[in-house]
Amino acid sequence: MxxxxxxxxxxxxxxxxxxxxxxxxxxxxxxxxxxxxxxxxxxxxxxxxxxxxxxxxxxxxxxxxxxxxxxxxxxxxxxxxxxxxxxxxxxxxxxxxxxxxxxxxxxxxxxxxxxxxxxxxxxxxxxxxxxxxxxxxxxxxxETEEYELIIQIDGKVRDRVRISKKLERPEIEKMVLKREIVGRYLDGKTPKKIIFVPNRLVNIVV
CATH class of the missing domain: 1.10.730.10 (Isoleucyl-tRNA Synthetase; Domain 1)
Known part of the structure; x- marks a missing residue:
């Protein structure tokens, strides 16, 4: 229709x-x-x-x-x-x-x-x-209890995931670093910095 x-x-x-x-x-x-x-x-x-x-x-x-x-x-x-x-x-x-x-x-x-x-x-x-x-x-x-978190690596969008608004920054960063696609881009490297924008995105600087 x-x-x-x-x-x-x-x-x-x-x-x-x-x-x-x-x-x-x-x-x-x-x-x-x-x-x-x-x-x-x-x-x-x-x-x-x-x-x-x-x-x-x-x-x-x-x-x-x-x-x-x-x-x-x-x-x-x-x-x-x-x-x-x-x-x-x-x-x-x-x-x-x-x-x-x-x-x-x-x-x-x-x-x-x-x-x-x-x-x-x-x-x-x-x-x-x-x-x-x-x-x-x-x-x-x-208002929904979840939102779509954008995951960037060096400023480029590499992944997206829906997460609860109740999660705190440490939990979110830990969850993001465990994602398979993030691991492939890091390739064993330790991030220099993690930029976090609440309810929007995480940018991992390699």
Whole structure:
């Protein structure tokens, strides 16, 4: 599925993937299959996962809220739907709270208005989903816990690796020097100096 303004020949087979996606959503959230913990949900604030849901999913939820909202404003509907698919793939087998489910349906509502309205009523809501406020993301969950560290040798990029932001400089330098590609360039030599730029790069001067 491409951008809405790109055009192209109509192919009825192109809708099959979207139908399968909606069928999976209905299978999970329909009144016959949907189960959630009322006790956990009572302690859940709007915009947050319940206490029995993991931090990784919580982070993904808030990233999706941000992504879908921004993509709708830019008319990038295809990437917004793609983000929703990624989120649903991650939570499909989870026992979600009612609040978390409602957030997902709100994000999907602009693309499947009648479909989401039916599921919204299934959750026991009286007011239309299209009269609800748009979910807000928490900036704290948007920032990733990792970053890509650039590894340079004599100023030239030789390697890249994703590492945790919690690692301190001594740990990072030790890890970098143990990398195979770095060892090949050092060829047994001891670095004259190691330049470290936090959250960005390490430059080994040979």
């Amino acid at each position: 491409g951008e809405y303004n790109q055009g192209g020949p109509w192919n009825p087979k192109g809708i099959a993937g979207i139908k399968r996606f909606l069928d999976r959503i209905y299978a999970k959230f329909s009144i016959f299959n949907f189960v959630y913990s009322a006790e956990a949900n009572s302690a859940t604030k709007a915009g947050q996962f319940s206490i029995n849901e993991n931090n990784k999913l919580q982070r993904l939820l808030h990233q999706t809220i941000k992504k879908v909202g921004e993509d709708i404003e830019k008319f990038h509907f295809n990437t917004a739907i793609s983000a929703l698919m990624i989120l649903f793939n991650a939570v499909e087998k989870e026992n979600l709270s009612k609040t978390s489910t409602e957030i997902f349906l709100k994000l999907l509502a602009p693309f499947a208005p009648h479909f989401t309205e039916e599921l919204w009523v299934t959750l026991g809501n009286k007011k239309s989903i299209h009269l609800e406020t748009w979910p807000e993301y928490n900036p704290e969950f948007i």
